[in-house]
Amino acid sequence: MIQTGLIQNVHDDLLTDVSYDFYGLHFATCSLDQKIKVWSLDESTGIWSVEDEWKAHDAAISKVSWAHPEFGTILASASFDRTVKIWEQTTYAAAMELQPNTFSATQPATGGSSSRWSERATLVDARGTVRAVEFAPHHFGLKLATISTDNHLRIYECIEQSSLATWQLSEEVDVTSLPIASHPSSHSVALGTPTHTSATLDGASASLVAQALQQSQGSLQGRGGLGNREADGGWCISWCKERYWGEVIAAGSGISGTIKIVQISPSRRPTTLLTLDPSPTGKLLAEGNTAGAAQGESDAPTPYAVTTVAWAPSCGRSYHLIATGSRDGHVRIWKVKPAEENDMDDDSGGTKWTASIAADFDNHRSAVGRVEWNITGTVLSSAGNDGRVRLWKATIGGVWRSAGSIGVEQTEDEDANMDENAAGVAD
């Protein structure tokens, strides 16, 4: 591992997300300071500089996502103000006259840059903090998915691509009460676990909305019970990158410790194809996992949230890899096999998807906040409250191993290294 750069004072407050564009030549950052900044890389010097920045929301921003470039240069931002906004970069001067909400580049260093970001749409359906937003793979058209603390997964479709103004809410489902696809016997939702009996999610989510709102307004609140409430609601989403299976998305919500694989179809309501449940009661465990069995066998498992999920690009493999990171301190890699062709059940359209745990790491020993795959789905990165980023890689035999880690601790020989790295530092 080598440090190749440092960008300081990126925002006025903590960053909540950094998202690379399709090529990795730009990234968008968002922060508690309610701003979005777009940065570009000067490849000759390796220096990143701000191209544009603007106040985007009325509360902290939780995530930013880039649309596929075949639709243009488009960003979606999700916020604690319960909205998702669509932004377009355009050099189309005249078009901006139509749009009142136009922000100009404020970075003088970029000189004659004529790029501008315009607000094209605001999606206001969520009844709680929107925790995640992700554009669908491009072959499904200009669509995006959001998940918020009201437990709802929402799918939006852009009706008019040339203006980006109209977004139709094509699906809106409560992830916790999603219907299960056919063949319930082949996969299980661990409804009988103590997780569900201990928390009444519906009741909790209503107060959560109010709470999120209070948080976004910066009001301080007693800490009693805060931890529990924060664990509720929708957490994370990740689209299946492959076209073949149609629109499929992984979503995590609540404190069940599970991820649902949801199929979105134009002809019927979204259904759960599969639930990724690592608990011993989860029937999936019987399908080959041994790694996770040791924990939780003795005691009833404590409810926890899966706060991050990442669906790897399948890259020609016959199976999918889905990584999850959760508050039980585990990074899990699920090997998910779609239904075989002859398993298709035409009546219900349901398919027998199966999953097994390919790897289960508790190295973070504290909540895992992020998991992410590289573009070829060969290296998984995970970040946890232990202040470490860990990389994971598989051997030819499918055994996942540590491939390095990054920390933020002071080291002994820091002074010596400081000078060395100074050259690569950019603001």
Add this chain to the structure above:
Amino acid sequence: MQSTPHLDVLPPLVETGKTDELVESGRTLFTTVSPLNDSYAVFPAPLLEKLSTRSRSTDSGEQNIYLVSSKAPPSTERRLFIGDTSIIFAAMQNLRKTVDENGVYLTQPETIQRSIRKLALDYVNFAKECWIHTSRIAGEANLATADHYRSLYTCLSLFTILYLPEYGLENAPVGDDLMEWLNIHFIEPSTEEGDHLSGLERPWEDETYWPYLTRAILRGLSKAVTFFLGTLSEHPSGNLQRLAQSIIPLLSTQPKLQHFDAERDFAYASHRWKEKVRALRIELDDIPQSDRRDNFEDWWDRFSDIVGILEGREEVIRKVCEDLGADWREVCVAWGVFVDTRLRRQDLPDVVGQVLEDMPPDPTILEDMVHVALFMGDPLKALEHAAQLDPWLSAHLADMMEPLSLVEQAVNDESELSVRDFSVLSYAHYLHSDPAMWRITVTYMYSCGKVGTATADEILVRVPLRLQSKPSNANDGGDSQADQGDLSAIVKDVNATCHEYQREAVRRTVCKIAAQAFVQKKEFGLAISYCSSAEDWPGLGRVIDRVLQEYIHSGPEQYTRFVSGIAPSLQGLRTNTAAHGVFTHRLMFAVRYAEFHQRLLNRDLQDAAWDLVSMLQEGIAPKAWWAVLLCDAFELLQYDPTPLFSYAGTCVLLRRLDEIISRTAQGAGEDYLKILEAKLRIDGQKDTQKRLQLVRFALAKYFARCAMIGTGGTQTAPRRVDPTV
């Protein structure tokens, strides 16, 4: 190449051992990976559960982004190495193709092996040249680089000796070849020692004399050995003088395999030679105890060791090597020269296994570990260590190992990759750390079956097209034509690569992205040609919409200029049967409407009026544009000097106007008035109805005028047929 498995970034966020502080201060760590080169952006992020209690702080480091790569991108010299060896790799792939396409082997195994051997020697020579080249450049960093190439060189040449001997010699004794390898790569005794000793009058008095002589004998360096044994003619002991004279001819006559046509002759000669050594031993043993020492050394013991080596005594060779500080390699190689002169490649693992028990290799030296695995006949292990040493090495070794059946060809059930593909893909992933090397990266990936192909697609589709770089500089007086040619260079390059590997889906996606980028640059002509290249007809429609928007936003002059850029594409699209009619139709309207405005601008009003009517009459104009066209007609209707519309034409205008008004009354105004609304808004007006009323009024007046001067009705001659469309 080497990189530490753990890195702590600078400046640190917490003190040593106090990572808990991160969470206590309401922070955690997040990361995201760059598609450009798999580098990581690491940044502190707020802990959601502590968000409300967290006091906003502006500590330094709070808002940092640390950029980290798992491997250093290749240096310039390394890039040359990668580029040049990729040519040998490409030749290897051509060879593999002739094997695969025809089931097993189309060509003779002999030809295959000869070809692979030739390519392997190319790799060997290349590594050697890089080593020589880099070691000539001074500097600490270069020293490490040079040493790295040296290690590639030793591994590759050992692989070639052990696994790719000349065809037909697979079963020949391997001792001499290995000794040659050892002498090339691990030079002992050093030239400096020799120089030092040769400068002495009585070299045997020097403590390095006997070790030097022993090692030179072990290594078969007959010239140096003859010279220094010759110096013993001055030694005070007559016995030693005599012994030295007897051993010199023995050393120069030790049979070498390469001097014999048949191994049987070699074996016979070796046997006879060993007998002479035995005679020497008897002679040695006859030396009285009293004469076995000089003033400095127990020379008899030293000489006895040397004879012991020639006799092929295992224990002597081991002891001597240990005393000399030589490693397991030296023992194993000496084994093949002295102990078992007929040692074959397949016998090596047994010998090496025994030697390693007493002289284990240093597991931290990856080069040694590769050597061990190669000696032990364990190609998989060799690849494993080679991958750690340099993914380049494992990839290119595995690529040669597969056709030689040294590794399994079958894919692993878990990774769905063969050993070869796994190694080559790992190397290709490493190459991805340098985005400029995408061509080489995808070449390696596309050689790796289904998974490799899909992986390469992900890389190829993300090759930055650089179409919109520096928009601000585009207008600074540069030649726009040259600019365009330059801008599409990478798209064309990627397109060509897609064609080469038949990746149509990737090509289409890239074309769609290019089209979108050209729209943003208002290069509508290029945008349309990339849309049609991608067969993206809805996309084509959107491009045309954007062109039409130019009319609304920028007015007719700008609009006609843009359309002149796209008009040529119309012809091409009409001949393209795959082109979707609706979108071609819309393009046709854009072109016709531009022609109309060109006529207006040229004050060719009569033709302009005729254009207008025919666009409405022939159904070329979309409904949404009718109202705009009618407003365009307003001025023409008012034109005083001569009436411009025929009676029939005026009726067409009236019918369209009626439809708009009645449909708007029924609530379908959106369909008919949207464009006009936008246009009026730009012009600072609002009321579409009022505008249309004005048109109606103008039409009424025009009808009245027609009736008055008698130009209306059927008397008007039909106009010439316009050939432009």
